[in-house]
Structure formats: C-alpha cells, structure tokens
Amino acid sequence: MQRLRRKSQYIFTLLxxxxxxxxxxxxxxxxxxxxxxxxxxxxxxxPAATMSCPLGAFQNLLATLRPSxxxxxxxxxxxxxxxxxxxxxxxxxxxxxxxxPFGLLQEWLFLLPAPKFSFWRPLRIGPxxxxxxxxxxxxLFVVDSSGYGSVWFCKYVCPAGTLExxxxxxxxxxxxxxxxxxxxxxxxxxxxxxxxxxxLTSRPFCRAICPLGAIYGFFNRVSWLQLRFHPDRCVQCExxxxxxxxxxxxxxxxxxxxxxxxxxxxxxxxxxxxxxVSLEFGPxxxxxxxxxxxxxx
Amino acid sequence: MKRYLPLFTTIAFITLLxxxxxxxxxxxxxxxxxxxxxxxxxxx
Numbered sequence: 625m626q627r628l629r630r631k632s633q634y635i636f637t638l639l640x641x642x643x644x645x646x647x648x649x650x651x652x653x654x655x656x657x658x659x660x661x662x663x664x665x666x667x668x669x670x671p672a673a674t675m676s677c678p679l680g681a682f683q684n685l686l687a688t689l690r691p692s693x694x695x696x697x698x699x700x701x702x703x704x705x706x707x708x709x710x711x712x713x714x715x716x717x718x719x720x721x722x723x724x725p726f727g728l729l730q731e732w733l734f735l736l737p738a739p740k741f742s743f744w745r746p747l748r749i750g751p752x753x754x755x756x757x758x759x760x761x762x763x764l765f766v767v768d769s770s771g772y773g774s775v776w777f778c779k780y781v782c783p784a785g786t787l788e789x790x791x792x793x794x795x796x797x798x799x800x801x802x803x804x805x806x807x808x809x810x811x812x813x814x815x816x817x818x819x820x821x822x823x824l825t826s827r828p829f830c831r832a833i834c835p836l837g838a839i840y841g842f843f844n845r846v847s848w849l850q851l852r853f854h855p856d857r858c859v860q861c862e863x864x865x866x867x868x869x870x871x872x873x874x875x876x877x878x879x880x881x882x883x884x885x886x887x888x889x890x891x892x893x894x895x896x897x898x899x900x901v902s903l904e905f906g907p908x909x910x911x912x913x914x915x916x917x918x919x920x921x
Numbered sequence: 922m923k924r925y926l927p928l929f930t931t932i933a934f935i936t937l938l939x940x941x942x943x944x945x946x947x948x949x950x951x952x953x954x955x956x957x958x959x960x961x962x963x964x965x
Contacts, residue, residue, distance in 0.1 A: 654955040659947045668954040669961045676954040680961060684953040685946060692949075699949055703941025709934030713927060778961040785961035793962055800964060808963035846926040907924040 625894050629722055636664065637725040639674065639858075646671035647858040651793065661707045664724030665836050668780070669789035672797070675747075679759060680702050680778050680785075685772030687763040694771070701906035712843030716882070719871075720830055720837050721889035726784050730829055731869070733822035741824050743831055743871055748885060751831075754781065759835045777835060779807070795905060802904055826869045841884030850904045851893065853881045857900040864901065875900070904906035 641652035662675035682704040758777040764866040767773045821828045875883040893901045959965040
C-alpha cells in the first residue's frame with residue numbers, strides 16, 4: 625500500500641503541475657481548471673500549476689470581502705471551505721499523506737542522510753495559530769483605505785509559494801528579478817531554513833505550520849474513513865510509532881488514532897505485525913476512540 | 922448520533938460548496954489564480 629501511496633503522490637503532483645507550455649505561452653496556466661481548488665498545498669502562481677491553491681483562494685476571498693459586500697456579493701469563502709470540507713468529511717487528513725506535493729517534498733528531504741531529531745510536541749499548536757491569525761483574521765481585518773486586505777500567509781510565511789512560484793518566475797523574468805527586495809530575501813531565508821528542518825525532522829511543515837492540514841485535521845474524527853485500534857491485539861512493539869511520520873502515539877494512549885495530527889498515510893496499518901490497526905469506511909462507530917481510553921483507565 | 926456525523930458533515934459541506942458556487946465565488950477564485958500573485962512570490 626505504501627507503493628500505491630507514493631504513486632498517488634507522484635500522480636497528483638504531476639496533475640497539479642501539468643502545464644509545461646509556460647516557457648513558450650503564458651507564464652502561468654489560465655485555463656478553466658483553475659476554478660477548481662487542488663486538495664493539497666500547491667501555489668497557483670507556479671508556472672506549471674493547473675489548479676488553484678485553496679489557502680490562497682480562501683485568503684483572497686476574505687481579503688476582498690468588504691469590497692465584495694459593498695457590491696452586493698457575499699463571497700465568504702464558502703466555495704473553498706465547501707471543497708475542503710467535502711474531501712475532509714470523506715477521508716479526513718488523507719490528502720496530506722496521499723496527494724500534497726509539499727508533503728512529498730518533505731518526505732524526500734527526510735530521506736537525505738542527516739542527523740534526525742524528534743519533533744517538539746507543543747509545536748503542534750502552530751497550524752491552528754497560522755490558520756486563525758494569518759489565514760483568517762489578518763486578511764479579514766487588516767485592510768487599506770479601500771477595504772482590501774492582503775494574503776498574509778502567502779506573503780509572509782508560505783514556503784511553497786517561494787519554491788514553486790517565486791524562484792521559477794524570478795529566474796525566467798528579468799523585470800521580476802529587478803523588483804525583488806527584502807520580502808523575497810526574507811521568504812527565501814524562511815524556505816531554506818524549512819528545507820534544512822525537513823532533512824532533520826519528519827514533516828515539520830505539516831506539523832508546525834500548515835493551515836491546510838489544520839483544516840483537514842478537524843475532520844479526522846468525523847470522516848467516513850476511520851482508523852481503529854484494537855488494544856487486545858497490540859503487542860507493544862512500537863512499530864507503528866517508529867513508522868509514523870507525525871509521531872502519533874496511540875498504542876500507549878498518548879494520542880487518539882484519529883487525532884488531528886494523523887495524516888492518514890496508513891503506515892501503522894501496513895506495518896503492525898499483530899493487525900491491531902484496522903481501516904473502516906462508513907458511519908462512525910459509537911465506541912471509536914474508546915479503545916485508547918481503556919488503556920488510560 | 923455520533924454514528925451519523927460523517928453524513929451530516931458531508932451534507933453540510935456539499936451545501937456550503939453549492940452556496941459558494943451559487944454566490945459566484947468560482948469565477949473570483951479563477952480570476953485570482955490566473956494572474957501571478959506578487960505577494961506569493963515575495964515581490965509585493
């Protein structure tokens with residue numbers, strides 16, 4: 625199944641970046657597919673991007689909410705949230721593990737030979753802070769005299785924008801290169817630091833920063849797809865914890881198997897020698913999550 | 922009740938998606954996505 629997951633990551637990364645005519649035609653794709661939000665983090669200003677970035681689109685809608693209301697249009701981001709929520713309600717955070725190009729990049733970087741460090745768990749609060757502050761509050765409330773806000777997360781944080789759009793566009797366009805100043809330098813430093821962090825720690829962007837993962841994470845406990853832990857079968861070998869890219873420690877009761885931190889890569893399901901993890905699809909069972917509590921008690 | 926949470930969640934977000942399409946958010950999303958976002962690339 626992990627081979628299938630890797631293939632899925634490659635296929636979706638290619639589908640999300642399938643416009644290879646940019647050196648000869650328009651610098652970015654301008655076709656109808658860009659009406660659709662890609663379910664992973666993929667900057668829509670990337671020259672090869674075929675779909676919209678849900679985070680960029682959501683921030684844009686919030687940043688222009690006041691002017692749109694003045695024109696009698698209610699653009700509150702329902703289309704973007706509806707798209708993400710629909711996917712989340714079916715599979716929870718599975719797009720993070722199976723689709724997201726930036727997740728794939730982090731997994732590649734973690735394979736590089738370098739000292740490895742565990743993730744500091746309190747940083748798990750990070751994605752929620754970035755989501756609430758940078759994606760919602762700042763674009764909504766910090767506005768200019770005309771009522772227009774800015775895309776704060778894209779502008780000051782997002783390393784995907786720098787990597788997938790900033791570097792290629794600046795390398796192709798002399799005018800853009802001339803316009804690059806302190807902001808590009810700052811974002812470039814953020815990108816380099818993050819890439820270094822990715823070689824040292826497993827998926828640090830997903831766990832400490834990504835607001836998209838935070839949105840999907842809300843659905844892990846209520847999605848049609850559920851992981852189920854059977855403590856009576858567990859042999860406490862810790863194979864699941866060793867394999868887990870986000871250190872979800874469910875076998876000892878520290879985390880719920882369907883916690884928001886789980887990216888649904890299903891490595892625990894594949895690696896468990898005692899079949900103590902099962903996969904279910906359908907209505908949530910009333911006792912889901914109680915297996916962990918049994919151990920705690 | 923918890924049993925039907927996935928169903929309620931799916932219906933709620935399909936409704937939200939439909940509301941977004943009905944209110945004309947799709948062309949706005951497209952319009953923003955087909956122009957180079959200077960903020961995203963670190964220019965302005």
